Amino acid sequence: MSRLIALIPAAGSGSRMGNQLPKQYLPLAGKPMIYHALATLCHAPRIDQVCVVLAPDDEVWVRYDWSPFSNKLKVLYRGGATRAQSVLYGLNALQSEGAIQDDDWVLVHDAARPCLSSAQLDRLIDALVQDEVGGLLAIPVADTLKRADEKQCVIGTAAREGLWQAQTPQMFRMGLLMAALNKADNTAITDDASAIEALGLSPRLVLADAYNFKVTYPQDLALAELILQQRGTT
Numbered sequence: 001m002s003r004l005i006a007l008i009p010a011a012g013s014g015s016r017m018g019n020q021l022p023k024q025y026l027p028l029a030g031k032p033m034i035y036h037a038l039a040t041l042c043h044a045p046r047i048d049q050v051c052v053v054l055a056p057d058d059e060v061w062v063r064y065d066w067s068p069f070s071n072k073l074k075v076l077y078r079g080g081a082t083r084a085q086s087v088l089y090g091l092n093a094l095q096s097e098g099a100i101q102d103d104d105w106v107l108v109h110d111a112a113r114p115c116l117s118s119a120q121l122d123r124l125i126d127a128l129v130q131d132e133v134g135g136l137l138a139i140p141v142a143d144t145l146k147r148a149d150e151k152q153c154v155i156g157t158a159a160r161e162g163l164w165q166a167q168t169p170q171m172f173r174m175g176l177l178m179a180a181l182n183k184a185d186n187t188a189i190t191d192d193a194s195a196i197e198a199l200g201l202s203p204r205l206v207l208a209d210a211y212n213f214k215v216t217y218p219q220d221l222a223l224a225e226l227i228l229q230q231r232g233t234t
Contacts, residue, residue, distance in 0.1 A: 003048040003104045004125065005094070006041040006169065009086035010034055010111040011055040011079020024111035025060050028221055029228045032064055036114035036228060042069040044121055047107070049099075053090035055079040074099075084189040088181040091174060102175030105129070108192050109169040112215045115227045116169070120208050124171055127206045134172035135204030136193050137212060138164040164205050166191055167212050172203070 010024045024034040034052070041050045051074045054061055058077060066073060078089040087108055094100040107124070109116065120137060128135050145158040170192040172180075180195035189195050193203045211227050213220070 002173075003101075004046055004107060005100060005104055005174075006044075006047050006050040006107045006109060007053065007087060007090055008034065008037060008041075008051070008109050008111050009053045009079065009083050009090065011053060011058070011086045012083065022058075022060060023215070025064075026215075026221065028114055028215075029225050033114050033215065033221075033224075034111040035064070037109055037111055037116055038066075038069055038073065040116050040118060040121060041107075041109065042072045044118060046122075046125055047072065049074055051076055051090060051094065052111075053079050053086045082189070084181055084184065084192075084195065087192065088178065091178050091181075095174075095178070100174050102173065104174045105134070105171055106174050106177055107169040107171045108177075110214055113168055113212055114215065114224050115211045115213065117211065117231070120212055121169065123208075124169060124206050128171050128204060131204055133196065133201045133203055134170075134176070135206055136170035136191070137167040137208035138205045139167065139208050139210060140164055166193060167208050167214075170203070172196060176201075 012023065025032040028036060038050060038052070041047055050069065050072050053076045056077045056079065061075065076090050076093050078093045079086040080089050091100065091106065124137055141160045141163040143160070145160055146154045147156040147158055149155050172192060176196065177192060180199050181189070184195040184198050196203050215221060215224055
């Protein structure tokens with residue numbers, strides 16, 4: 001039977017947060033931000049293993065206590081210069097160890113999405129575990145979208161019909177995902193689904209909700225903490 005392995009690429013610096021500490025370690029509800037995503041994934045009964053891909057020179061990870069997740073958590077100091085490279089290098093490391101097979105499912109999740117709920121994760125797995133391609137959590141675009149020029153002046157309004165905002169986890173078979181990432185221009189790939197799309201395949205969109213947003217700017221931390229407090233997970 002195929003296994004389900006979660007992978008969190010966490011080798012970035014999060015420069016838009018304006019902080020010296022890498023974004024995944026910024027304090028959120030008394031824990032480093034990545035802790036909350038790990039908690040959801042490691043506590044999911046159907047997830048067999050959770051892998052974190054860190055920068056080779058990461059010296060921050062060891063400052064924290066990760067023992068609550070020790071039965072499922074694996075740390076790989078194999079991160080690359082881009083998100084796509086970190087995912088690929090992490091998968092290469094797992095494959096070389098014989099820890100993953102081509103038909104295993106890989107659920108790639110952003111460290112900066114701390115509000116992923118167990119219900120969202122279950123919905124994704126239920127929708128995709130028999131799918132031929134795989135897919136991702138996403139929500140339909142609700143806001144009006146404006147296209148701007150270099151002076152930040154509006155030059156047009158984009159039709160939002162049929163547009164979805166991609167989230168994570170994004171779930172694909174390991175063999176297919178590695179083939180897609182190996183073939184893609186990793187500097188242009190911003191998520192795993194786009195690499196799959198470049199092969200001519202169509203990932204399935206699984207309806208999520210706005211709570212599973214990506215912490216990008218400092219003010220996002222306050223909203224994330226409020227959501228976690230309301231759930232009673234802090």
